Every structure is written in C-alpha cells, then in structure tokens.
Amino acid sequence: MSVVTLTLPITPPFDFRHTLTFLTGFPPTQGEQGTGGELRKAARLGGQTVGFVVRASSNGLALTLHPERPLEDAQVQALRERIAFFLGADVDLNPFYTLAGQDDAMGPVVRALHGFHQPRFLTPFEVACWAVLTQRRPLAHALALKRALSDAHGGMWEGHPAFPEPADLAGLSVGDFQALIPDDRKARALHAVTQAFQGVQTADLAAAPYDGVRDWLLGLHGIGEWSALFVLLLGLGRVERLYGNTGTPLLNELLRAARPVYGDLSPQQLWAIADRYGEQQGQWAIYLRSRSAFTSNPERAA
Template sequence: MATEATALHLTDVRLPAREPFDFRASLGFIGSFPAMAGQQGTAQAALTLAVREAGTTLGVRLTAAPGAPGLDARLAAEQPIGPETVAAVTDRIDFYLGLSDDLTAFYRLARQDEPFARVVERLHGYHQVKFPSPFELLCWAILCQRVPMPVARQMKRALVEAVGNRIDVGGERLWAFPDVEQLARFEEAELAALIGNQRKAGYLHRSVRLWAELDEGFLRTGPYQEVREQLLKLHGIGEWSASFLLIRGLGRMERIVLDKEMARAVQRVYGHPVDEAQFQRLAEHYGPWQGYWGHYLRVGG
C-alpha cells in the first residue's frame, strides 16, 4: 500500500472525448450517485478515484482538457506505470465516462420528441457515466438487492477494505474495488463473514468465478441476446439486474425495460403514466439509443 511518505510514480495522459462533451455534467452525476458515495472525489472541478487494472492499484485525477473536448489524466502508482497498464487504465476511464460515445444520432432523434428535447437541453454534452467496471456493478447488483442502500454500501466497503487496494495521493486516501482475481481468492465462508449475509456471499462466490471465465470485450460488443443469456447464468442476477448490467455496466443501449423508477421518470417528462405498450412505442423511436433515452430520463427528468 502507498503511504504519504511513499514516492509515487506519475504518468500524464490526454483522453479525447467525442463532441459535445461536458465534464461538469459528468461530475454532477457522479456527485449525486448514491451507489458510489464516498468512493470518488469531485472537488475543484476534478474527479479523483482509484482503479485496479493489470494487477496495479492506481490513483487517477481527471480534469477537463483546455482547448479541446476531453480530459487530462494524472495516474499515480507505487510502482512504475508501464504501457500495458496505461492502456488498460485509459480504456477503462474512456468506457466508464463514455468519452467515445457519439451522441449525434441520439440528439437528432431527441429533437423530434418535444417533451424529451427539453431534457436534452438541460443535459447537453452529458455522456453516460457507467460503474467504474462491469465487474464492480455485478457485485453491487448482488449486494444491493432487497437491502437498504446504506447496508449495501457497508457490505461493499467491507470487500474493498478486506482486499486493501489503497493509495494515498496528495493527502487523499483512495480505495479501488477488487479485481476478479482478488475476490476469487475468498471462500464463501470468508465472504459471508465480511458482508454478514450468507445468501449474498453464496451468490458472490459463484458469480465471481463465472465472471472470470467471461470475455469483457465480447460482453461489450457481442450479439445482445447472447450477452444477456450469459449474464442471466450468473448467480443472483435476474431480469432487472441483467438489464442494469447491460446498460450501466456494459454500455449496451439497444434495449430498455420498464420498471417503477423508469415509469415515474417517463411520467415526469411526458406528463402522463404509460403502460408497457406505450413505453415500448416511445423507446422504439430511439432505436439503438433507447438505453441512453432511459438514462437521460432518469437523470434529467
């Protein structure tokens, strides 16, 4: 673990973003997202977090790049940061913050939908912020089911601190969520002792091992139905959790489901409640962007 006295290795990287891009909107969402409360800093127009990539725990500080759409990233680690690690971290951050998302077609469709166009006006340039990794979201989806949010966060923190991916950067202590290999070392009984829930520990124990056999690249880009079927084989993952993973973990925007929160968001924006058929007609207007439509409804509705 890094301490205040440790001389950290630093690397600076520029991450381009597709226009339009408004980093302030990303920071606003992150600062109000309860599932990630306490894990990331958003002070002074910067995002600070820790990530675990290529077997390395790194501190990351992100600020808006001057004069160009994108971000400047400063990476810090106890050991030298090699090119493989830099590539893994920059890919993770790009994906996490949706920097490469091209919103052109989505915004064109939104202009044809007057109630929703007002939402886009408020969120213009916001690229969907996912979970820092789909693996972290898998674990969160298991932990947060049928328990209060503070209890789920406490269980998640217990996992993070048990692994110990800590790094101190500029007086700020940052913790990275464990990677698959780290969580796979825990036996089911150890997980149960950490989180205080035998059933969830069983789900985690089995799903972590199944996840280790999956290819994240395929999950991001493979045929939607095949990916969905793979997710539904994970223990503790049902229809709702699979949709959550597809959209907020893997950036799969092709489909969206109607749940209670989505129904409330649609009613706020369109002024009336909708049934399943009405919801699907609204969503079909956005085609492969309906996941983005749903996310904007929740965030800006």
C-alpha cells in the same frame, strides 16, 4: 511511484461538468471519489491500486495516473481504455439527439443535459457485485457491504477506496464471502459472479451480441432481469434495448422518471415511446433517469 500524464480523447459534445454533477450524487459510489472541479478516484489493476485524476482540458480530458509502483506500457494503455470507457468518452450522442429532436417532450431534457455522457462503473464486475449487494437492502447497508469488500481485498488512494478486481477475490470460498457479507444468499451470489468474471474482458462483452451477453448474465446465480439490465447499461454501455415487463422494477423507475416529462403515461404508452428510439432506447432511459437524479433525492436514483 511514477506519475503518468495522458490525454483522453472525447467524442463531442461532451460536458465534463455534467459528469461531475452526476457522480457527486450517484448512490452506488458515494464516498468513493472526489468531484470538486475534477474527478479523483482509485482503481485496481494487476494487484495494485492506482489513483487517478481527470480534468477538463482544451483537447479532451487530462488524465493523471498515480500508481503504487511503476506501470508497464500495457498497463497504462489498459487503464487509459478503462477510464475512457468508464466516462463514456467515445460515445456518439448524435444518433440519440437526432431521435430526441423528433420528440418535443424530450427537448428540454436534452437541452439541460446536452453533452452528458453517462458515466459507468469502472468494471462490469463491480456493477454485478453492486446488483447483488443492493437487492432487498437499504442503500446505506449495501454501501457498507461494498466498502467491506474494498477494505478487505481492494485498495485505497488518498481516502478513495478501489473496488477489487475478480483476481483480487479469486481465492475466496463461499465461506470467506460469508465472513465479510453476513448473508448466505449474497455470499453465494458474489462467489458465483467472481468466478464467472475471471478472465472475462470488458471489450469482449461490449462487442458480443446483446442477447448472448444478457443470457450469460441471467445464468449467473443472483443476477435477475433488473440486475442484468443494470450491468448491460452501466457496466457495458449497451443501450440497444430495454425489456418491457410490467412486473419489473425497471417499469417503476422509468414511469417515475418519464411522467414529469410526458405526463401520466400508462405502461403501454411508455414502451411505445421507447420503441421509437430503436437502438437508442437505453440512452433515452439514461437521460430520463439522469434528469431525475440531477433534480431529486439521489437515493431514488440507485
């Protein structure tokens, strides 16, 4: 094993303490990382499991990779980019903060979370799988199903499970998924999502036109409006848009997060506020939901 030490540049303001606080209570990755003053987690890359540690440093974030076997330079760079993207290290919060500065109600939220860069999932594939697993299932059940996939086809580093890459699951049939996930609908959806993400690059999805990516996601078996938005926000960092629909879980989530900040909003008032944030409306929603996640039962932030 060849340990590799790198620096992850950040776009200030960046407060790593907020990152650790958020990940400590983030339901979809419960038990998958250590957050005691540093982040300890595992990822899959090219058929091996790589543990990694991230610490705050004077010039950004210090990253240490712990692979099972020596990494090639291209693999090191790929992991560096993936982990930086996972941490939202290069997100410029200033456009959002400028708009929030014109919103008196958001002032206390921004001050409390100043420098908070929303962590994402390590890959959009993992988010898509989680979206399938958590549909109509309690959190504990969804976590158990996710862990079953990691145990069977992912990896482990120092007790931290690594979720499989699409390549790890590429050879599985629908029947193979059913053996791991005793739910026919979910097994078929996981198989479809796995096939769709084969060879798809996160950077391409993050840069492609928003509507095209959304339509592609909605075309996948088992991915609906809420799941697609979840992948766009927490898998790809796409904050340009929210879709106002009074029948979606998004409305209930946002109303629950927004009412302590804005008062007893109607759905129409909520979307009117979101519209004022333009292409930062996703960031606005993230800060509202994150405030709730920091201050309430983490199970409600799933």
